[in-house]
Amino acid sequence: xxxxxxxxxxxxxxxxxxxxxxxxxxxxxxxxxxxxxxxxxxxxxxxxxxxxxxxxxxxxxxxxxxxxxxxxxxxxxxxxxxxxxxxxxxxxxxxxxxxxxxxxxxxxxxxxxxxxxxxxxxxxxxxxxxxxxxxxxxxxxxxxxxxxxxxxxxxxxxxxxxxxxxxxxxxxxxxxxxxxxxxxxxxxxxxxxxxxxxxxxxxxxxxxxxxxxxxxxxxxxxxxxxxxxxxxxxxxxxxxxxxxxxxxxxxxxxxxxxxxxxxxxxxxxxxxxxxxxxxxxxxxxxxxxxxxxxxxxxxxxxxxxxxxxxxxxxx
Numbered sequence: 001x002x003x004x005x006x007x008x009x010x011x012x013x014x015x016x017x018x019x020x021x022x023x024x025x026x027x028x029x030x031x032x033x034x035x036x037x038x039x040x041x042x043x044x045x046x047x048x049x050x051x052x053x054x055x056x057x058x059x060x061x062x063x064x065x066x067x068x069x070x071x072x073x074x075x076x077x078x079x080x081x082x083x084x085x086x087x088x089x090x091x092x093x094x095x096x097x098x099x100x101x102x103x104x105x106x107x108x109x110x111x112x113x114x115x116x117x118x119x120x121x122x123x124x125x126x127x128x129x130x131x132x133x134x135x136x137x138x139x140x141x142x143x144x145x146x147x148x149x150x151x152x153x154x155x156x157x158x159x160x161x162x163x164x165x166x167x168x169x170x171x172x173x174x175x176x177x178x179x180x181x182x183x184x185x186x187x188x189x190x191x192x193x194x195x196x197x198x199x200x201x202x203x204x205x206x207x208x209x210x211x212x213x214x215x216x217x218x219x220x221x222x223x224x225x226x227x228x229x230x231x232x233x234x235x236x237x238x239x240x241x242x243x244x245x246x247x248x249x250x251x252x253x254x255x256x257x258x259x260x261x262x263x264x265x266x267x268x269x270x271x272x273x274x275x276x277x278x279x280x281x282x283x284x285x286x287x288x289x290x291x292x293x294x295x296x297x298x299x300x301x302x303x304x305x306x307x308x309x310x311x312x313x314x315x
Contacts, residue, residue: 004076006040007069010048013037014066015136017055074276090282091120097132097139098125101228102161102269105247106301106308107143110293113311114286121282129227130198140277141286145201147270154278156287158271159294161301163204165263166249167256170238178241181208181262188222188240190231204243204265246303257303266302269294 009026013033016022023033037056041048048062058066098107104127111123124139126132132142134153142148148155167177171188178184191205209219222240225231228248235242236252243263249255271290277283292311299305 007072009036010040011069011073013056014058017057019056090118090285092282093122093124094282094286095124095126095139096141098127098143099145100127100129101245101248103127104229109308110310114289117313134272134274140283141271141273144270144272145267146199148272152275153272154275155270155272158269158291159301160266160268162246162303163243163265164246164249164260164303165241165258166235166244167241167258168236168238169254172256178259181259184219187219189219190223190234190240190242191221193224193226196226201267208263247301250303250306
């Protein structure tokens with residue numbers, strides 16, 4: 001007979017792949033978790049993990065157990081939720097993962113209206129400069145800039161958004177404004193660190209900096225970063241020109257949009273959840289709220305409006 005606590009520990013280690021992360025999430029110390037994991041393997045007389053300096057990785061036997069453990073966890077979760085929600089009140093916790101810039105500039109202000117409507121719900125907003133991993137249960141819902149391909153997910157296109165080239169008035173006073181793409185060879189730019197871009201959807205500048213268009217030598221990068229928020233801050237302070245989402249650039253009065261006919265980039269956000277999470281009433285509510293709120297703000301996301309519209313409270 002398998003012990004449910006052992007299964008929960010096994011699942012967390014398998015998902016986290018690092019003992020320290022799993023211990024923190026389980027509220028156990030590192031040595032206790034290591035001891036309990038080994039004891040579980042001894043009871044089964046099977047090695048479940050390959051241990052190395054890079055973390056804990058499942059053996060073939062571990063992968064076989066993982067499929068059963070995930071199914072057990074799903075049934076336990078659904079049983080708990082059915083009892084918790086039996087009075088039909090919307091309550092509980094939702095963890096939403098989203099890219100840093102969108103989460104900070106758009107989603108966080110919109111969620112204030114959701115929290116006001118549903119005071120029994122606690123929202124954890126993970127606004128990170130990386131992709132949130134739903135398969136490792138880092139969040140209940142995720143908003144991503146690429147369409148996820150993992151099985152077992154419910155996926156929907158959430159909204160489009162536009163990006164343009166921006167410069168501060170201070171920078172333009174000192175360096176002038178580019179009149180065409182080829183002029184970028186004489187300007188300083190701000191962009192992403194090439195080998196640390198977490199999605200090819202963020203690779204805005206390479207197509208614009210084609211040597212056949214702007215010539216040699218290419219533009220000088222005054223600064224590179226892994227965060228769109230730091231790029232916005234550097235651009236605001238006059239360090240160089242940056243490609244930014246309109247929801248960040250257009251709402252900053254001291255930034256000017258440049259080369260609007262030549263730099264017009266449109267990308268998408270996708271919303272996704274694991275199937276079992278998507279069935280929860282509170283998750284469905286947040287999913288529908290985000291879709292409605294972002295449809296209401298289509299012009300804002302496309303750079304045609306400077307004001308984010310907060311959805312009104314239902315009458």
